Amino acid sequence: MIDRLDKIEERYNEINQLLMEPDISRNIKRMTELSKEQSGLGPVVELYKEYKAVLSSLEDLKEMMHEDDKEIVEMAKMEYDELKHRAPEIEEGLKVLLIPTDPNDEKNVIVEVRGAAGGSEANIFAGDLFRMYTKYAESKKWKLEVTNAEENDAGGFSQVEFTLSGASVYSFMKYESGAHRVQRVPQTESQGRVHTSTATVVVLPEADEIDFELNMGDVRVDTYRSSGAGGQSVNTTDSAVRLTHEPSGLIVTCQDGKSQHENKASALRILKARLYDKILQEKADKEGDERRSKIGSGDRSEKVRTYNYPQNRVTDHRIGFSLLQLDRVMEGKLEPVIEALINEDLKRKLEGKE
Secondary structure, three states, X not given: OHHHHHHXXXXXXXXXXXXXXXXXXXXXXXXXXHHHXXXXXXXXXXXXXXXXXXXXXXXXXXXXXXXXXXXXHHHHHHHHHHHOOHHHHHHHHHHHHOOOOOXXXXXOEEXXXXXXXXXXXXXXXXXXXXXXXXXXXXXXXXXXXXXXXXXXXXXXXXEEEEEEEOOOHHHHHHHHOEEEEEEEOOOOXXXXXXXXXXXXXXXXXXOOOOOOOOOXXXXXXXXXXXXXXXXXXXXXXXXXXXXXXXXXXXXXXXXXXXXXXXXHHHHHHHHHHHHHHHHHHHHHXXXXXXXXXXXXXXXXXXXXXXXXXXXXXXXXXXXXXXXXXXXXXXXXXXXXXXXXXXXXXXXXXXXXXX
16 A cells, blocks of 8 residues: 555656646646646545654654653653554545545536336336436535426426536436336326336436547537427527437437527537447446446446335335435435445445455
């Protein structure tokens, strides 16, 4: 661990020197990359400096205990006893900081919620999940913008896409991707029987310019009349936008903005996020078994959570966590579930470290 910490401190000092060079200050992309790396290493370096200072003080106090002056010896023993517990505390903190962090944790996200198995009830449930995330975003003071919504006649959405912007959004929302299952009596069920339906959630980190560059020559832009809620332009002008990334075949549509310009900007954000996610998925597939052990990056078709209304219970199947507060969860009180996932993720990473 000490060798690794020494290398991190060496790299941190190297970055400080690089950022002072004129050539770097003129290269915005390179300067952004280095500043981001420096920011990530900073907390580790500061704690390591404290750790070395504590070890040095303990050695000095040990030497003082062999002095002839009894008062100095007594004082050294007292200070040593007070300080000796700090070193193992810092060691544990350093172990946590040395766990590889997800480089996307600080990013904003693109979220897609779709009704899946269960017909109209699945779409209604997709609408319930969207409302849950809206309430959760409000509690976190995140900004939510709907970019595309296909409403269902019976209620809810067959599909709704939205962006969430704020502090460390992806670090909380990355655990939501997967199949969400609901067990309840549908509004359309006259016999009072409990049905099971599913909705799928996909959470994508928003791509920065330094992640990759999108070649606009590969993107076909089509415009058409909006068909849903948006602005005054709905059904009167070609404000809706469809982007097709021809090399990958990815298609993105946006129609909930007030103008064609706004819809195109939103569609580009989503397209970049999907292409960036494609790169991440291909990289994760190469990592093989390591990916399957990660809670926040499993198979998108995996059943991640069940919402049981008769029992007022929500269960996250990945970590075997259940909470008898479904009513509160559906009102956006997701903190207990998210915290349990974060803690289990950290625990697994710690256990997997050499």
